[in-house]
Amino acid sequence: MSQRLSRTVALAAVTGVVLSLGACGTVVKETDDSSGDGGGDRTLTVVDDAGRTVELDGPAERAVVLNSYGNEFAQAIGAGDRVVGYDRVSAARLPYLGISDDEVVSEDLQEINYESVAELDPDVLIIPRNGAWQEAARQLEPFGIPVVVATAWDFDVFHETVELLGEVFGETEGAQRVSGFYDEIFDVISERVAGTDPVRVYWETEQPYLTGLPGSGFDQIIVAAGGENIYGDLDTGGDQQAETTVDPASILERDPQVVVHEFGPSAEPTGQERFDTLAAELTGRAGWQDLTAVAEDRVFVTNGWATSGLSKAIGALYLASWLHPREFADVDPGTYLERWATEFQGADFPGDDAYIQKAG
Numbered sequence: 356m357s358q359r360l361s362r363t364v365a366l367a368a369v370t371g372v373v374l375s376l377g378a379c380g381t382v383v384k385e386t387d388d389s390s391g392d393g394g395g396d397r398t399l400t401v402v403d404d405a406g407r408t409v410e411l412d413g414p415a416e417r418a419v420v421l422n423s424y425g426n427e428f429a430q431a432i433g434a435g436d437r438v439v440g441y442d443r444v445s446a447a448r449l450p451y452l453g454i455s456d457d458e459v460v461s462e463d464l465q466e467i468n469y470e471s472v473a474e475l476d477p478d479v480l481i482i483p484r485n486g487a488w489q490e491a492a493r494q495l496e497p498f499g500i501p502v503v504v505a506t507a508w509d510f511d512v513f514h515e516t517v518e519l520l521g522e523v524f525g526e527t528e529g530a531q532r533v534s535g536f537y538d539e540i541f542d543v544i545s546e547r548v549a550g551t552d553p554v555r556v557y558w559e560t561e562q563p564y565l566t567g568l569p570g571s572g573f574d575q576i577i578v579a580a581g582g583e584n585i586y587g588d589l590d591t592g593g594d595q596q597a598e599t600t601v602d603p604a605s606i607l608e609r610d611p612q613v614v615v616h617e618f619g620p621s622a623e624p625t626g627q628e629r630f631d632t633l634a635a636e637l638t639g640r641a642g643w644q645d646l647t648a649v650a651e652d653r654v655f656v657t658n659g660w661a662t663s664g665l666s667k668a669i670g671a672l673y674l675a676s677w678l679h680p681r682e683f684a685d686v687d688p689g690t691y692l693e694r695w696a697t698e699f700q701g702a703d704f705p706g707d708d709a710y711i712q713k714a715g
Contacts, residue, residue, distance in 0.1 A: 414525025424507035432529035548581030570597035634714030661710035
């Protein structure tokens with residue numbers, strides 16, 4: 356019983372972190388009517404995710420947004436029609452946005468074509484903190500284009516990021532709606548997993564044996580979903596996103612009860628063959644026939660567009676339903692994924708089995 360209580364307290368603490376926000380991306384104020392008559396140009400001052408104070412000439416009417424998660428958030432809050440420039444990855448992952456080649460100004464978050472950015476004449480360029488924001492700020496300053504750092508992929512600063520983008524685009528109601536949907540999901544999760552025993556999870560990201568450590572979003576959703584990361588005791592040796600490649604033999608020793616393999620995000624369904632190939636590869640690994648997860652048929656293959664959507668909230672709900680099927684018997688995570696796709700992204704929804712399947 357003490358273990359159950361301890362786990363509940365730990366989960367509550369993690370959920371509290373998720374819901375009560377981190378330290379970055381704070382919106383500080385909105386000013387100022389330069390004409391003094393209420394009808395002139397406004398300036399807008401925000402503190403971004405890098406702790407920089409950035410002044411904008413009012414809410415953005417034209418923006419360049421680099422990073423697919425940032426573009427998902429812009430679309431979700433109702434500002435998608437004001438994004439005029441993108442990165443190549445966003446174009447590939449989010450085909451429903453209809454991004455044309457002449458709107459692509461970078462191949463990734465590092466190599467940005469600043470002349471192309473300037474030609475689009477945006478009011479702001481928005482880029483996550485792992486992008487080349489320092490260089491972008493320096494290169495775009497002569498053009499009078501401010502840079503705002505907003506990190507939509509970071510689970511820890513979800514609310515700050517949505518609020519920040521809501522202020523930058525003047526879409527505060529849209530931002531509140533997105534935050535409300537996120538909170539609705541985590542209310543369901545926290546209510547159902549309260550008092551449950553943790554289930555051992557191995558979450559593999561894109562490459563074989565690449566997994567998340569404490570500090571990664573994947574570790575956080577495992578804990579929030581009422582699970583225990585089998586590598587939760589490792590707090591060093593990961594990359595900047597707290598991910599690392601583990602020894603295959605150690606997975607056998609740690610014997611997960613549930614295995615999840617998430618492949619690269621794509622809103623365009625990748626087809627049944629990819630699920631079949633990955634499922635066969637996972638369950639056919641040497642020694643895996645003896646894993647509890649394989650023996651109990653609890654191995655899942657997912658498209659990261661679904662399970663990492665909405666700062667991984669969708670993934671946390673799916674995972675919680677797999678870890679605690681009795682507590683979630685009346686909860687269909689697919690209805691939440693459908694809402695994210697249709698209500699917030701304006702995308703078609705072919706059904707959640709186009710994105711998430713049980714192996715075998």
